[in-house]
Amino acid sequence: MDKHTLSVLVENAPGVLTRVAGLFARRGFNIDSLAVGRTDRDDVSRMTIVVEGDKPLIEQVTKQLHKLIDVIKISNITEDEYVDRELVMIKVAAEPSQRVEILHIAEIFRARVVDLGRKTITFECTGNEGKINALAESFRPYGIKELVRTGKIAMLRGSKFVAVGGAQTTQLEDD
Amino acid sequence: MEMTVAEALVECLERENVEIVFGYPGGAILPVYDALYHSTKIKHVLVRHEQGAVHAADGYARVTGGVGVCIATSGPGATNLVTGIANAYMDSVPIVLFTGQVPRIQIGTDSFQEVDITGITMPITKHNYLLKDPNKLPVVVKNAFHIASTGRPGPVLIDIPKDVAQAKISFKYPSTVRLRGYKPTYKGHPAQINEIARLIAKARRPVIYAGGGIIASNASEELLKFAEAITAPVTNTFMGLAGFPGDHPLFLGMLGLHGTRYANMAITECDLLIGLGARFDDRVVMNINSFAPHATVVHIDIDPAEIGKVIATNVPLVGDVKLILKALLPLIEKIDRSEWLARINSLKAVYPLSYNRDACLKPQFIIEQLWNCTKGEAIIVTDVGQHQMWVAQYYHFKKPRTLVSSGGLGCMGFGLPASIGACFGAPGSNVILVTGDGSIQMTIQELGTMMEQGLSVKIIIMNNSALGMVRQLQEYYCQGRYMAVNFSFHPDFEILAKAYGIAGYTFRTEEDVVKGLPEALRKPGPAIINCIVPSEENVLPMVLAGKGLDEAIDCG
Numbered sequence: 001m002d003k004h005t006l007s008v009l010v011e012n013a014p015g016v017l018t019r020v021a022g023l024f025a026r027r028g029f030n031i032d033s034l035a036v037g038r039t040d041r042d043d044v045s046r047m048t049i050v051v052e053g054d055k056p057l058i059e060q061v062t063k064q065l066h067k068l069i070d071v072i073k074i075s076n077i078t079e080d081e082y083v084d085r086e087l088v089m090i091k092v093a094a095e096p097s098q099r100v101e102i103l104h105i106a107e108i109f110r111a112r113v114v115d116l117g118r119k120t121i122t123f124e125c126t127g128n129e130g131k132i133n134a135l136a137e138s139f140r141p142y143g144i145k146e147l148v149r150t151g152k153i154a155m156l157r158g159s160k161f162v163a164v165g166g167a168q169t170t171q172l173e174d175d
Numbered sequence: 176m177e178m179t180v181a182e183a184l185v186e187c188l189e190r191e192n193v194e195i196v197f198g199y200p201g202g203a204i205l206p207v208y209d210a211l212y213h214s215t216k217i218k219h220v221l222v223r224h225e226q227g228a229v230h231a232a233d234g235y236a237r238v239t240g241g242v243g244v245c246i247a248t249s250g251p252g253a254t255n256l257v258t259g260i261a262n263a264y265m266d267s268v269p270i271v272l273f274t275g276q277v278p279r280i281q282i283g284t285d286s287f288q289e290v291d292i293t294g295i296t297m298p299i300t301k302h303n304y305l306l307k308d309p310n311k312l313p314v315v316v317k318n319a320f321h322i323a324s325t326g327r328p329g330p331v332l333i334d335i336p337k338d339v340a341q342a343k344i345s346f347k348y349p350s351t352v353r354l355r356g357y358k359p360t361y362k363g364h365p366a367q368i369n370e371i372a373r374l375i376a377k378a379r380r381p382v383i384y385a386g387g388g389i390i391a392s393n394a395s396e397e398l399l400k401f402a403e404a405i406t407a408p409v410t411n412t413f414m415g416l417a418g419f420p421g422d423h424p425l426f427l428g429m430l431g432l433h434g435t436r437y438a439n440m441a442i443t444e445c446d447l448l449i450g451l452g453a454r455f456d457d458r459v460v461m462n463i464n465s466f467a468p469h470a471t472v473v474h475i476d477i478d479p480a481e482i483g484k485v486i487a488t489n490v491p492l493v494g495d496v497k498l499i500l501k502a503l504l505p506l507i508e509k510i511d512r513s514e515w516l517a518r519i520n521s522l523k524a525v526y527p528l529s530y531n532r533d534a535c536l537k538p539q540f541i542i543e544q545l546w547n548c549t550k551g552e553a554i555i556v557t558d559v560g561q562h563q564m565w566v567a568q569y570y571h572f573k574k575p576r577t578l579v580s581s582g583g584l585g586c587m588g589f590g591l592p593a594s595i596g597a598c599f600g601a602p603g604s605n606v607i608l609v610t611g612d613g614s615i616q617m618t619i620q621e622l623g624t625m626m627e628q629g630l631s632v633k634i635i636i637m638n639n640s641a642l643g644m645v646r647q648l649q650e651y652y653c654q655g656r657y658m659a660v661n662f663s664f665h666p667d668f669e670i671l672a673k674a675y676g677i678a679g680y681t682f683r684t685e686e687d688v689v690k691g692l693p694e695a696l697r698k699p700g701p702a703i704i705n706c707i708v709p710s711e712e713n714v715l716p717m718v719l720a721g722k723g724l725d726e727a728i729d730c731g
Contacts, residue, residue, distance in 0.1 A: 011356060014305070019297060026298050056483065063480035069302040069322060072356040164355065 003032060004058045004078045005154050007162045008047040011070040012038060019068050020047060029053070029061050033086075035151035044072065044164055048153045075162040077154055084154035087124065088132045089114065093143030094121045102142055109135045120145055128152075176347075180309045181206035181340040184273070185214050187316040190348050193217055193244050195235065195599050197228040201248020203275030203288060206340035208246075220599070220628060223620040225252050227592035229259025230618070232270045234596025236263075237579045238554060238604075240393065242324050243270040243596065249277055250288030253334070254295070258586060260330050261299040265583025266414060267391060269328035271319050278338035279307060293334050301329030309342035314349055321352040326359030327478040328391060359477060363494035363502060370490055371449075371473050372506035378447035378471075380515045381407040384430065384459075387414030387582070388452010388476060394497035395419065395575040398451065401500045404507045408519050410438040412453050413567055417578040421551070421571030427519070428528070430724070431459040433564045433714050436526035439724035441519060442467050450474040452496045455485035456583070465723030475499055528568055530715070530730055536684055538562060538637045538708045541692075542569035545607065545635070548693050553605035554579060554597050556632075558590035558614030561643040564714040566609050576601075588617030591634070595621060598630040605633070605696070612638040612665060622675045631701045636668060641710040651719065661710070672703035681705045 010016045017036060024031050032050035039046050051061055058076065065071050090111075094102050102121060106113070111125035125135055129152060136147060156162065178186070184207060188196070195218045200208045211219055222228040225247045232243030247256050253274040263270050276282065277289045293305045302322050304315050312335075319331040375381060383405075389398050395418050402409045402425050409419045410427040419426055427438035442448065448470040453459070455474075460466045463486060474481075474488040475496055482491040492499060530539045542565050545555075551573030557563040557580040572578050579597050581589040594608045615636055625632055637643075646660040672679030680695050680702060682688050688706070695702045716727035 014307075015293065015297075018294070022297055060480065060484060067478070067480055069354060069357045 001052050001054060002078070003050055003052050004076055005082070005084065005152065006049045006051065006062065006065075007075045007077050007154060008049060008065060008071060009039070009073040009162065009164055010045050010047060011072065012043050012045045013070050016045070016070045019070060020049075020065065023064055023068065024061075027060070027064055029057070033151035035153050041164070048151070050152055072164055073162065077156055077162065080160065081157040082154050083157060084128050084152050085126050086129060086132050086149055086152045087126050088135070088147065088149040089122060089124050090136065090139055090147050091120050091122045091145040092139045093119060093145055095119060098142060102139070105138050109138070111135060176345065177343055178346050179206065179210065179340065180312045180335065180342050180344055181210035182213075183312050183344055183346045184316065184335070184340070185210045185217065186346060187313055187348060188244065189214065189216050191242070191316070191320050193242075195220060196244045196246055197222055197231040197235070197596065198246030199225045199228055199248070199252060201252045201275060201288070203249035203277055203337045204246060204252070204273075204340075205275070206337065207273065207275065207335070220595070220624065222592065222624050224618065225255035226259050226588065227595070227618055227621045227624060229256045229270065229272065230262070230589050230592035231596035231599075232272075233259060233263045233268050233589075234556065234579050234593030235600040236268050236270055236596075237593070238576055238597045238600030240576065241269070242320055243268070245270060245272045246274075247272070248275040248288065249292070250290045252288075253290055253292035257295060257299070258584075260296055260332065262581050262584040262586045262589060263330040264299045264301070266581065267328050267387060268330070269323040270330045271323050272330060272332045274332065274334045275340070276305070276334045276336040279336045280338070282336065292332065296332050299330070300332050303332040303334070305334045306336070306339055309339050309344050312344065313347060317349045318352055318354060321354070322357060326357070360479075360493045361477070361495040361498055363475070363492050363499040365502075367490060367492040368499065368502050369506065371492065372503060374447055374471055374473065374490065375405050375449075376508055376510065379512070380445045380518075381405060381447040381449060381512075382427075382441050382445040382470075383407050383409040383449045383451060384412070384442070384453055385409055385415045385418055385451045386412040386453025387418075388496050389415055389418035390575050392452065392477070392495050392497040393575070394452070394500055397497055397500035397504070399423070400504060401507075404504060404509070406510070406512045406516065407449070408441055408516070410434070410441065412456065412459055413580070414582040415453060416567055417572035417575050420573050422573070429567050431456075432461060432718050433568065433716065434724070435528055435568070436716050436727050436729060437519065437522035439716075439718070439727060440522050440526070443723065443725040444518070445470050448472050450476070451500075452476055454481045457485075460485060461718050462721060462723050465725075526729070530712075535709050536682065536688065536706060538565050538706070538712060539569050540685055541635065541637065541682075541688055541706055541708070542566055542609070544688050544692050545609070546570050548696050549605065549607070551577065553577065553607050554601055556580065556590050556594040556597055556606060556608045558608070558610040559585045559587045560611045560614060561647065561712070561714050562609050562611045562637040565637075587614040590614055591618050591621045591625070591632070594632040594634075595625055595628065595630060598628075598632060606631070607633045607635065607696070609635045609637065611643065612636055612640060612662065613642045622677065625701060626675050626677070631699065633696055633702045633704065635704045635706060637708050638665070638668065638705050639708045639710040639712070640665060643710060643712070644714070646710060647713045650713070651717075668703055668705040678702045679705070681707065683707045
């Protein structure tokens, strides 16, 4: 079972997240992660959805999503070269005596300190899923008090893009 | 032009050429009814329960091929529509529904008669709207009619808060629809069409498996030409019935769970299966592993999500089945398939539909007599259960849109209100409802609507004092432990008919039917024909759960 990353452009209309989430629930598709935000256009939002499943399942997910009137375009960008990022914030238990050690680990992952408490340090870090997982694992022995991640966002590499109006993956003229 | 949203709504309906709406008023929808009061073009039919309104709109849409319209108030009015919406969604019937909603400021406060109907109906509508911006009403109505009636049709609901309905807007009806997320594919891909023509030329034992898409796209004529051109037998799904002439030599009848044995065997033996506007439903396929085991599968459908959903397809083709058949026809070369047709004819001869005609009155016999009386010149509406399957098996539909029935949802109580819609959709036609003693009692209150509107539905009740289909399931799957399937009380349907001013008949023998049915059907005005039939009669053939289509059990 592979993980597939779908980049989905939707109308920035009320209820659109419910429509998409409801579709996944009633058709029995599992969402691995879902991130939503407005695009450069006010009327269009982008959902980056990670789904686990074999090819026929992903095809069915895509087709069912397409049936939603508010869904404008879907690209399975897993089939192409892409970059993906996730932002995580981790609050780690840190006795003053352990701080140096913990900060050292953070440096390896290029995590930044965003807050410092008497017995905790809060870090932010961006990266792909693997890096975020590795960071969390490294902090685990000290005690993770809280962990928040945004879910994955992704974009095609090079001049290809997923946007309203163009084909599924459009090549720029000058490329 | 300045007007209220409610007035604008009526204006929109008139622009969409809506001639009739089925509904039930209430508090939140009051402004819309007040606006309807002034319309001279739109007839409003007051039903007795909102479920009746949505089924009537559904029946109207199925008979006309147009869009059915239905109106209800907020809260219970809206929730009473839910079954009917699900029914239209499952059978891809175009209807547009308007519901009243509490004023915007009260939404989300659990106010009186408030319910989140757009939330509730999200999984059972093609699309729905909660109209928060009064100015968007014309665009939303335009979109709703477009979405409901194009592509794969379906129900669309518009929920209108009371204060929105009262707000003033400057009215302008859009001339075009702009929906960037909705562009159905109609024309089939030429390369796939050529590939299908090539496969047909190669096939020795082709079978056409045609569903409700044939009716929806008005492709019956093309289907007939296509079947004759490639000399392939045609089997219909339940939804596809009436899409191919029932008395045609190439016709195999219905397939699947209660399909003819020869249709099911043809599926098992065929080397090319051409699925047209059908969705490989579980009641058709039965067992995925043994379905059409020797066949190359071609699947033509307007809904891409149906292709490959249930079984793997060799040649998928998305588009309108009528346009695709038109494009395919010139590519067909005449091939001699007499060997295959001889095989089909021998299957028909060896495994005909049959029932034991012992002493008592059999439901199958009544359907045969109904066909003798009408010769297909009637609109047959059914409810859900055994009687519905016997209609599918023993009535030979000749023309599309002459069968109105709940297929996908299997919704008991659909029949009577749908008959009312059918009467309005096809004035002058004989509308005959075949129902059961269980189904009719689910929406029997609509007899009042029927009489108020002066409609003449002939209602044949197959009265076995039982929920026959469930009883049959308990016989086979629960070793005869009959639980909650026998009615020990029934009203006297003849006296009930009298209470409504309807002619009542009770038939107990074959002779009663032979003598009485033609007269009951011929006499002007509605009729309730109560036929006393045995409760032990089973719908056969029947493919038991998990079995292959060629392993059906049969009578005798």
